[in-house]
Amino acid sequence: MLATIKIATDDLEIGMFVSALDRPWLETPFRIQGFRIETRAQISGLRDHCAHVFVDTLQSKKNAEVARRVRRSNYQPVPLQHIFYDRQLGSYGDETRFAEEQPRAEAALQTLRNDLGQVYEEVARGGRVNVIRLKKSIEPLIATISRNPDACLWVTRLRQHDESSYQHSLGAAIWALALGRELGLSRQDLRSLALGALLMDIGKLRVDPALLQLRRALSPTEKAQMQAHVAHGLAIVEESGIIVPDVVNMVACHHERHDGSGYPRGLKGDQIPPVARIAGIVDTYAAMTRNRAHATAMSPSHAIRVLYDTRDTGFQAELVEAFIRAVGVYPATTLVELSSGEVGVVVAEYRSQRLKPKVLVLLNPAKQAQAAPTLVDLQNRPLPRGGTAPPLNIVRSLEPGAYGIDLASWALQGALAGA
Known part of the structure; x- marks a missing residue:
């Protein structure tokens, strides 16, 4: 084993000996130039100031753990173009300043929020999804996020207190667009991502509302009823005449997980459509950063770290890392x-x-x-x-x-x- 290895701060463990940082020691609160990590607080401090550090394996405890981290460090990432092999990836640049874009983001979100609320109410009464209305409302949101996503992410965070049944889906759509922009997906792909995110939980309208508000762990029967929202969602999408493959895949597979631990089919790895892998990430992040019946909201940066720890277990590593690039280590409103x-x-x-x-x-x-x-x-x-x-x-x-x-x-x- 190498005496000194470079390790991402999100991979640090208690017992590792930090011998150097990716920046001068004087730019950090750590005044001892070289120390063994003894507490989680030290790890948090290193994560707050550094992207990676250098670990002396000879002075570290838990050498087996260090070796595991080395193996992860040697992992060869899958190129994004291979993940989205059937699409042409491009790139986006910031076209406007935050202050200039903020009122546009406010207007786009308000329009979509109003229209989405109406759509959900219609479906709750037994109607169909008004796809034309949703697609029209999505366009201004795609435009503002394409120009500068920070303004929209900021406005979204300030509206997190809104407890509307569809607010989670609205947040998921925004995170999906931010990730899609980071990946370089086309405007048409962004439209499908947004629509799929808005509809992937619509099946919960056919789940007992009391079940959605339970503050305790679900029984096996209750869990099955909750998980049935995926089938309900697919039924609503089919009844509404929506046949866009990306949208259907996001509704069907947003709870599948990279290691096969998800539902309803236990798909894993490449068996999960790429857009559904995106859906799983943004659905989870949107949930963690909102107050729910059974859990209080995490800080955005805490949620980012939880996602990072699920690389190649819950979610594909390359897409998690792209999401972090999209929303940041310290997302807007942290x-x-x-x-x-x-x-x-x-x-x-x-x-x-x-x-x-x-x-x-x-x-x-x-x-x-x-x-x-x-x-x-x-x-x-x-x-x-x-x-x-x-x-x-x-x-x-x-x-x-x-x-x-x-x-x-x-x-x-x-x-x-x-x-």
Whole structure:
């Protein structure tokens, strides 16, 4: 075994000896240049500041675990073009600034939210999906996410308090579009992704509402009734005359898992259609970051780490990593504490430097509300006078609602003008 290996910070374990970072030690809170990881808090700190570190295997405990991580590090990823072998992948670039795009994202989301609510109500009464209405409503959303996804992701996060039955599906559609954009899928493919995400849970309209609100573990019978929403969804799609293969596959397979542990058919690996692999990721992320009857919402960064840990078990590694690139290590609206002690919310990221996003500072170092939020650009922030103090950076992410912060209550529009 090599004496020193490069390891992604998401693969770190207690007992590993960190001998070097991917940045100068002085840019981090770690003042000892080389240490053995003893606590989860140290791992969290390393993840907050570094993408990868160098581990001395000779000074590490649990050498078997280190060896396993080395094997994972030597894994050869599957090219995205091989996953989407039947499609032409391209690329997108940011065409607008955050502040310019935000009102367009607001309008697009409001239109789709209203129309989706009407569609769900019609289906709940026994009607069919108004596909023409949904497709028309999807177009502005695709356009805004294609130009600059950060604005739409921000607006979506601020609306997470909406507990409408269809809100989960709306969130999943937005994450699916963000991932599809990152993958370089065509506009036509993005339309199918959005429609499939909006409809993949529509079968829950035929599940007992009381079952959806249970706060305890489900019995085997209840679990079977819940899982039947997939079959119900397929029936609704068929009754509505929807035959787009991607949409049908997303409804049918969004609960299948890479290792075969999903339902209803126990498909695994390449047996799962690529769009359904996307559906599974965004469905899971949307669920983890929302309050549910049986679980409170995770912070966006925590949910990202959970997804990262499911690579090649729950979900295909290459698609998980693409999703993280799409939404970021600190997704928009993540509450963070800075090295100054100030607390803020992530507004937008630089796709080249995920650890140095733009942060809207809300609380001062004493954790008291500032008179007015201040936008701080961690990547382009000038060095302190004399250049002797360490640069400002993120120390840790915080759970939603930390320090009593309710993002929906903050008047942020003026502060966002420079984003």
